[in-house]
Amino acid sequence: MKCYLNAERVIGTVNPMIYGHFAEHFHRQIYGGIYDPTSRFADEDGFRTDVLEAMRNIKVPILRWPGGCFVSSYNWKKAVGEGRVAVFDKSWRIEDPNTFGTDEYVKLCRKIGCEPYICTNAGTGTAEEMSDWVEYCNLKNEGEFAKWRITNGYSEPHNIKYWSIGNENWGAHEIGARDTKEWGRLVAESAKMMLHVDPSIQLSAAALTDIDWNVNLLKMAGKYLKWISIHEYFDRLSAVYAPSDYETAMARTARLGRSIESVRGTLMMFGLHKQIRIAFDEWNLRGWHHPFVHKNLTESPDIETVLKARDKNDTNSTYTTADSVFTACFLNDCIRNCDIVGMANFAPVVNTTGAIFTHENGIVKRSTYYVFELMTKYMGESAIGTWIEDVPVEAVSGEQIKMIDVAAATRKSDGALTVSAVNKHDVENRELELVLEGGAAARKTVTVYTVNGASKDSYNDIDSEQVAISVTSFAVGSDTVKVELPPHSVNVIVIE
Ligand code: AHR
Numbered sequence: 001m002k003c004y005l006n007a008e009r010v011i012g013t014v015n016p017m018i019y020g021h022f023a024e025h026f027h028r029q030i031y032g033g034i035y036d037p038t039s040r041f042a043d044e045d046g047f048r049t050d051v052l053e054a055m056r057n058i059k060v061p062i063l064r065w066p067g068g069c070f071v072s073s074y075n076w077k078k079a080v081g082e083g084r085v086a087v088f089d090k091s092w093r094i095e096d097p098n099t100f101g102t103d104e105y106v107k108l109c110r111k112i113g114c115e116p117y118i119c120t121n122a123g124t125g126t127a128e129e130m131s132d133w134v135e136y137c138n139l140k141n142e143g144e145f146a147k148w149r150i151t152n153g154y155s156e157p158h159n160i161k162y163w164s165i166g167n168e169n170w171g172a173h174e175i176g177a178r179d180t181k182e183w184g185r186l187v188a189e190s191a192k193m194m195l196h197v198d199p200s201i202q203l204s205a206a207a208l209t210d211i212d213w214n215v216n217l218l219k220m221a222g223k224y225l226k227w228i229s230i231h232e233y234f235d236r237l238s239a240v241y242a243p244s245d246y247e248t249a250m251a252r253t254a255r256l257g258r259s260i261e262s263v264r265g266t267l268m269m270f271g272l273h274k275q276i277r278i279a280f281d282e283w284n285l286r287g288w289h290h291p292f293v294h295k296n297l298t299e300s301p302d303i304e305t306v307l308k309a310r311d312k313n314d315t316n317s318t319y320t321t322a323d324s325v326f327t328a329c330f331l332n333d334c335i336r337n338c339d340i341v342g343m344a345n346f347a348p349v350v351n352t353t354g355a356i357f358t359h360e361n362g363i364v365k366r367s368t369y370y371v372f373e374l375m376t377k378y379m380g381e382s383a384i385g386t387w388i389e390d391v392p393v394e395a396v397s398g399e400q401i402k403m404i405d406v407a408a409a410t411r412k413s414d415g416a417l418t419v420s421a422v423n424k425h426d427v428e429n430r431e432l433e434l435v436l437e438g439g440a441a442a443r444k445t446v447t448v449y450t451v452n453g454a455s456k457d458s459y460n461d462i463d464s465e466q467v468a469i470s471v472t473s474f475a476v477g478s479d480t481v482k483v484e485l486p487p488h489s490v491n492v493i494v495i496e
Contacts, residue, residue, distance in 0.1 A: 001430065004387040006437040007410045007417055014381045014409060015277075015342040016061045017115070018334040019372055021349035022282055024068035025089065025096055026290075027310040033350040033358050034108065035100045041362075047108055050363050054356050055112045055349065058372040062115040062162065064281050064345045065105050067091070069293075071167055072123025072175040076102055076133050081152045091175055093293055093306060102137065103149075106158045115162060117281070117345070122166030122186060122206070123176025130165065131193035138198040162343075164229050164281060165190050166206035170213055173294035180213050184220030191224035202226040204279050209262040218270045227279040227343065228267070230259055233287035234326070241289045241312045246456040246488070249285060249322035250424045251397035253329045253405070260337045267340070277342030280334070284346060285326040286353040289313050313352040316364055316461040321488040324367035324451050324467060328422045328490040331375055332407035335420065338383045346372070364460050367467040370451040374469065374492040378449055380411035380418040392430065404430055404485065417443060417495040423485035426456045434481040436495070443495045446481055447473040452489040 023029050037046035066074055069091040078087055079101025089096045102118075109116040118137075120130040132145050137158040139146035146157070165187050168174045178186060187205045194201060204227030207214055214228070234252040235244045244252070260278060267273040289312050292301055327346070334341045346368070348354040355369040385408075392403040405422040423430045436443060450470050453459070458466035476495070483493055 001391050001404050002389040002433045002435060003406055003419070004435045004437055005384060005408050005417060005419070007384060007415075008438050009385045010410075011383050011385045012338040014335050014338045014379075014383050016059075016376070016381070017343040018331060018338075018341060019059070019376050020062035020064065020117070020343055020345040021055075021060050021355075022064040022068070022345040022347040023349050025066050025070040025100075026068060026092055026288070026348070026352060027307070027313065028351040028358070029348045029354070030100050031097065035104065036358075039360075045104070045107060047111060048358060051350055051356060051358060052111055054363055054365065054369070055114075058355070058369065059376040060112055060114045060349065062117050062343065062345065063109055063112065063349065064117040064119055064164070067119060067167055068282070069167060069174060071119050071121050072169070074121045074125075076121070076136075080136070081148065091293065092290070094303065102133070102158075103152060103154060106137075106160070116158070116160045117162040117164065118160055119164040119167055119281070120190070122169055122190065123174060125176075127186070127190040127193045130190045131197050134163065134194045134197040134201065138201070161200070161202055162204070163194060163201050164204040164206070164227070164279070168231060169206045170208050170210070180216040183213070184216040187217060187221040188224065191221055195224060204229045204281065207263070209259045211266060214263065214266045218266065218272060222270055222272050222276070225276050228263060228276050229279050229281045230263060232259060232280055232283040234285050236287045237289045238287055238294060239291050241309075243286060243318045244322070246320065246322040246426055247397045249326050250401060250426075251399040252285070253326060253424065254399040254401050256329055256333045257337075260333065260341060264340050273340060278340055279343035279345075280341065281343060281345045282347040283330065283344055284353050285323055286318065288352050314357060316357055316366065317459050319353070319366040319368060320457050320459045321367055321453050321467060322456065324371050324490050325422055325424055325488055327368045327371045328375075328420060329405045329424075331371070332405050332420050332422065335379070335383050335407040335409060359462055361462075364462055366460055367451065367453070367458075370467065370469050371490050374449050374451060374490065375420065378418060378492045378494055379420055380409035380416065382410045382412060384408050384410060404432060406432070414496065419493040419495070421483065421485055421491045421493060423487060423489050425487045427487050429487060430485045432483045432485055434483065434493070434495070436479045436481065444475060444477075445473065445496045446476050446483070447471060447494045447496070448483055449492045449494070450486065450489050452486055456488040
């Protein structure tokens with residue numbers, strides 16, 4: 001396949017927040033994951049230092065919290081300061097000790113060096129409660145909530161810039177689900193109060209690709225929003241745990257880009273495409289497995305059965321090169337559409353279907369972890385258009401899919417040309433011929449960083465790392481660079 005690149009053909013700036021992550025009070029993500037005062041890796045605040053280090057290494061730019069469905073009955077006021085009491089979390093049907101709350105979350109973000117992004121309770125919560133939360137976090141010392149924060153030991157405001165109103169309030173599964181009109185009204189009223197407290201915050205609101213939903217939301221509340229929140233899970237596992245194999249996962253790449261086009265179209269209808277960006281603030285190839293909530297509500301198995309089912313998400317062998325390849329394709333799509341996609345949060349960051357898995361004696365970096373490492377360390381920020389010829393298209397699990405996926409950008413720090421190139425084929429190499437146009441022709445050194453394993457089913461587990469990063473480099477003397485892309489590989493090609 002031939003790909004023409006010209007560093008002058010800049011299509012936009014990639015917001016580093018597309019490499020963001022998410023952490024929810026679900027199973028072992030917070031408690032027993034990032035936050036585990038009983039772990040031998042815990043620091044003085046109870047955070048696992050190995051997890052912090054791994055998150056810093058992939059330069060996590062933004063971390064969405066506390067849910068997810070969890071937030072739809074969450075009362076933030078019960079999880080700050082002294083005298084916290086454990087509560088029953090009605091979303092996930094389990095007790096939450098409330099020892100990890102807003103102040104611990106902000107502390108965590110500061111230790112990682114990432115932006116906090118709070119998703120508010122728009123299920124059982126009210127506009128007032130959401131704006132009280134902004135007061136607590138962002139006001140200097142006015143009013144009872146800022147004073148409460150100071151009493152709790154935080155004299156300076158937390159200054160949280162990114163806030164989302166609600167989670168998936170469009171869905172019957174969510175506590176406090178709304179219809180389209182109710183939603184537009186609630187978002188508008190909540191946004192007003194939150195912005196009256198701190199006009200510098202940036203608001204998002206739960207949305208869908210559904211036109212009716214978005215039309216009502218944008219009509220009633222569009223003027224208050226800077227973001228529109230869309231969730232994307234492609235391999236639905238919530239009720240039955242039967243993860244897709246490599247081929248089916250690749251077939252699902254055919255769906256990438258559809259929501260971007262649909263939401264872009266609706267934003268354009270309202271002339272809001274310059275003001276509002278898409279935040280894929282939960283996304284992953286794999287959905288989470290949690291039977292006995294959302295559906296099957298009348299079945300109430302004992303808590304051990306509920307938790308045992310959730311443990312299935314932590315089966316490391318599920319996360320193969322299918323996950324690394326899919327993840328890179330998703331991120332490539334965000335890069336190519338950087339004019340409208342400004343944030344994406346891999347869901348979640350730790351445990352469940354996340355990039356990092358914790359165990360008693362350390363962590364496992366799953367295949368997806370290394371994709372974030374390549375992208376955040378080597379990919380550039382000035383996205384450039386690519387002109388592609390002869391893209392191989394093949395039928396895989398009933399879908400016609402492009403076997404190679406490419407996104408390109410130049411790096412601001414040194415002007416290097418960077419190309420993220422994925423070969424989805426399960427067994428065959430594919431040659432990628434990069435034709436360097438314009439000023440790009442003067443570049444002479446090529447370094448290829450590759451995430452791959454020996455087979456498409458390779459995965460990482462405790463004491464066995466089958467998927468890793470390898471590096472090759474070579475000199476180039478002409479305006480054409482040929483790179484052999486191994487099967488099921490993710491590559492970032494840096495041309496200097
Ligand atoms: O399946 C897990 C969940 O996915 C998150 O809590 C929710 O926001 C989404 O439906």
